[in-house]
Amino acid sequence: MSKTDAEPAKRGRPRRGPDPERYAEIVEAAAEVILDKGYSATSIQDIADRVGILKGSLYHYVRSKEDFLYKIIKDVYDEAISDMHTVTEGARDPLEKLAAFVRAHVLFAADHLVPYTIQVREFDRLSEHRRAEIREGGETYVVVLQRILEEGQREGVIDGGIDPRLASIMITGELNSMTRWYRPDGPRTADQLADVYVGMIVSSVASASAVESAGGIETLRSSFSRG
Amino acid sequence: MSKTDAEPAKRGRPRRGPDPERYAEIVEAAAEVILDKGYSATSIQDIADRVGILKGSLYHYVRSKEDFLYKIIKDVYDEAISDMHTVTEGARDPLEKLAAFVRAHVLFAADHLVPYTIQVREFDRLSEHRRAEIREGGETYVVVLQRILEEGQREGVIDGGIDPRLASIMITGELNSMTRWYRPDGPRTADQLADVYVGMIVSSVASASAVESAGGIETLRSSFSRG
Numbered sequence: 001m002s003k004t005d006a007e008p009a010k011r012g013r014p015r016r017g018p019d020p021e022r023y024a025e026i027v028e029a030a031a032e033v034i035l036d037k038g039y040s041a042t043s044i045q046d047i048a049d050r051v052g053i054l055k056g057s058l059y060h061y062v063r064s065k066e067d068f069l070y071k072i073i074k075d076v077y078d079e080a081i082s083d084m085h086t087v088t089e090g091a092r093d094p095l096e097k098l099a100a101f102v103r104a105h106v107l108f109a110a111d112h113l114v115p116y117t118i119q120v121r122e123f124d125r126l127s128e129h130r131r132a133e134i135r136e137g138g139e140t141y142v143v144v145l146q147r148i149l150e151e152g153q154r155e156g157v158i159d160g161g162i163d164p165r166l167a168s169i170m171i172t173g174e175l176n177s178m179t180r181w182y183r184p185d186g187p188r189t190a191d192q193l194a195d196v197y198v199g200m201i202v203s204s205v206a207s208a209s210a211v212e213s214a215g216g217i218e219t220l221r222s223s224f225s226r227g
Numbered sequence: 228m229s230k231t232d233a234e235p236a237k238r239g240r241p242r243r244g245p246d247p248e249r250y251a252e253i254v255e256a257a258a259e260v261i262l263d264k265g266y267s268a269t270s271i272q273d274i275a276d277r278v279g280i281l282k283g284s285l286y287h288y289v290r291s292k293e294d295f296l297y298k299i300i301k302d303v304y305d306e307a308i309s310d311m312h313t314v315t316e317g318a319r320d321p322l323e324k325l326a327a328f329v330r331a332h333v334l335f336a337a338d339h340l341v342p343y344t345i346q347v348r349e350f351d352r353l354s355e356h357r358r359a360e361i362r363e364g365g366e367t368y369v370v371v372l373q374r375i376l377e378e379g380q381r382e383g384v385i386d387g388g389i390d391p392r393l394a395s396i397m398i399t400g401e402l403n404s405m406t407r408w409y410r411p412d413g414p415r416t417a418d419q420l421a422d423v424y425v426g427m428i429v430s431s432v433a434s435a436s437a438v439e440s441a442g443g444i445e446t447l448r449s450s451f452s453r454g
Contacts, residue, residue, distance in 0.1 A: 038352070040268030121348075125265070159445050166415075166423055169408060170401060177400025188393075196393055204431035208443040216435040217444060218386050 018061045026051050026061055027075075030068040031114045039069055039122040069122060070130050076115035077134060080108050084144050094152030095202060095210060099224040101145060102201050103194040105175045110182060110190035117179040142168045149205065157210040171201055198224050245288045253278050253288055254302075257295040258341045266296055266349040296349060297357050303342035304361060307335050311371050321379030322429060322437060326451040328372060329428050330421040332402045337409060337417035344406040369395045376432065384437040398428055425451050 029050045034042050044065050048055040062068055087104040091097040109116045123131065145168040152158030175197065182193065199221035203211075206220060214220035256277045261269050271292050275282040289295055314331040318324040336343045350358065372395040379385030402424065409420065426448035430438075433447060441447035 038265055038267035040265040159448060161445060161449060162427075163423070166420075167427065170404075170424065170427065173404025173407060174397060174401035177397075177404050180400060181396060193393075196390070197397065200389075200394065200397065200431040203433075203444075204427040206430075206444060208445045211438065211444045217430075217433060217438045218388060218435045221386060222388060 023061050026053075026058065027068060027071050028114075031072050031118055034069065034072070034118055034122065035114050039065075039118075039125045066127060066130070069118070069126060072115050073119045073123060073126065074134060076112055076119050079112070080105075080116070081139055081141070081144065083108050084141065088144070088148065093157065094148055094155055095157050095206065095224065097148045098145075098152065098158075098205070099198045099202055101148060102171075102175065102198045103191075105141070106178065106194040106197055107190050109175070109178060110184065110193075113179065113182070113184070120176045120179050141172050145171060152205075152207075157207050158205050159207045162205055167205055171204075174201070250288050253280075253285065254295060254298050255341075258299050258345055261296065261299070261345055261349065262341050266292075266345075266352045293354060293357070296345070296353060299342050300346045300350060300353065301361060303339055303346050306339070307332075307343070308368070308371065310335050311368065315371070315375065320384065321375055321382055322384050322433065322451065324375045325372075325379065325385075325432070326425045326429055328375060329398075329402065329425045332368070333405065333421040333424055334417050336402070336405060337411065337420075340406065340409070340411065347403045347406050368399050372398060379432075379434075384434055385432050386434045389432055394432055398431075401428070 026047070030042075030047045033046050033050050037046065042065065044058055045055050047065075047068065048058055051058075062071070084101055084104050087100045088097045091100045123134075126134070142165070146164045149158050149162065149164035149167055153160050153162075153164065158164075178193065178197075182190075184190075202224045203217055203221045206214075206217075211217050211220055214223060253274070257269075257274045260273050260277045264273065269292065271285055272282050274292075274295065275285055278285075289298070311328055311331055314327045315324045318327045350361075353361070369392075373391045376385050376389065376391035376394055380387050380389075380391065385391075405420065405424075409417075411417075429451045430444055430448045433441075433444075438444050438447055441450060
C-alpha cells in the first residue's frame, strides 16, 4: 500500500484505516460488476473503474479480488441465516415453520437480489479455505430447513418416508433458482411468489395426517399460502 | 485461417472441411475447460491448450469462443427436449407424464452432467441473438412441462389453483439445481434421486381428487417414485 495509491482528496488527512461507509459503497459497486461480468472475468481494475477511484486505492480495503467475493457472500449469508431464525422462531408448529422459512427465503432473496444471486452463482469460486469457513462458521440454510423437517417428522406432520437432508437440499435449490428469473419489475410481487412456493413446498413433504386435518391437499396448499 | 495454423500431422492432406469426430472431441474438451474456469474466464488459448493443438487450428472449427458455448448448449438442449418427448409420449395420464418428465430430466442431467451444467450456468452468457434462437427454435423444458400440467388440470388430476407456467418454471429450477451438488460417485444413484424428485414434485401439484384416488398423499408420493 504505497502512499501514491491514496485517493487525492484524502491526502494529508490523518488516516485511521478504511472508512466503513466508503467500504460498503465499494463492496456494493464490486457486487454489481461481479453480477454483470461474472466473478472470473472481473478484475480489480473493473471494480476501480465502476467506483471511480484508482485501482491502488482499493487496496486500502481488500488484499485481493477474492476478498470482495468473500465479503459479499459472507455478509448476505449471515444476514439471511439470522433472518430465517427470527422468522421461524415465531412459528408455532413445524408446518408453519416450514412456511415461514420458505416465505422468508423468497422475500430475502428478492430484497437482496444482487448479493444473493452472487452467493448462489459464485460460491464455488471462493477458495476451499473460505468455503469451509462459511460452511462451518454456522448453520447453513440446508441445516435450518433440515431441522424443521425432522421436527415435523417427529410430530407426524411431515412424511416419515422423506430424507430430511436430501429434501432440504432439493427445496433450497428450488428456492435459490428464483435468482435466475425473478425481476423486481416482473408481473408478480415477491409476496405473491412466496405464496406459490409455500403452497407447493409444504404439499411436497406434508404427511397424510397433515393433509387430512387441513381438509385435503388443495386446502393445505392454499391455507399456508396466505402469509 | 492461415496455412501455418494447420495441425502438423494433417499438413499436406487434402482438407474437405473440419473432421466431425475431431470437432466433437474438441467441443468436449472446450466444455471441460468452460466448466472448470467459467465461460467468461475461458480463452480460446485455454481450449487449445486442453486439446493440445495450436490456437489457430481451432478456427477450422469455430469463429469465436461463443461458437463453442453455443454448440455445447444447443446440442444438449436439443437432445434433452427430444428425450423428454419420447419419454412422456409413452405415458398414459398426465400424472404419469409428469413423473416420466421429472425422471427423464434427472437421468438426462446425470448422464450429460458437463454440458447440462454449462447449459444451466452459462446460458445467459450467450449473445441475445443466440439465446432467442434457442428459445424460439423449439419447445423449452418449461413449455413441455407446462403442457403436461395444463392437461392435468383439464383432467382434474392437477390442482386447478396452480399457475401452470409459474409452477413449470419453479419445478424446472428445482430440477436444474441438482447440477450444483449431484456427483456420479455420490451416495445415491441418479435413479434413486429421480424417485425422490418425482414423489415431491407430483405431490406438490396434485389435485385433491388425485390424492384421494391414490389412497393419500404418502401413497401417491411413493407410488410414482418407483420408476
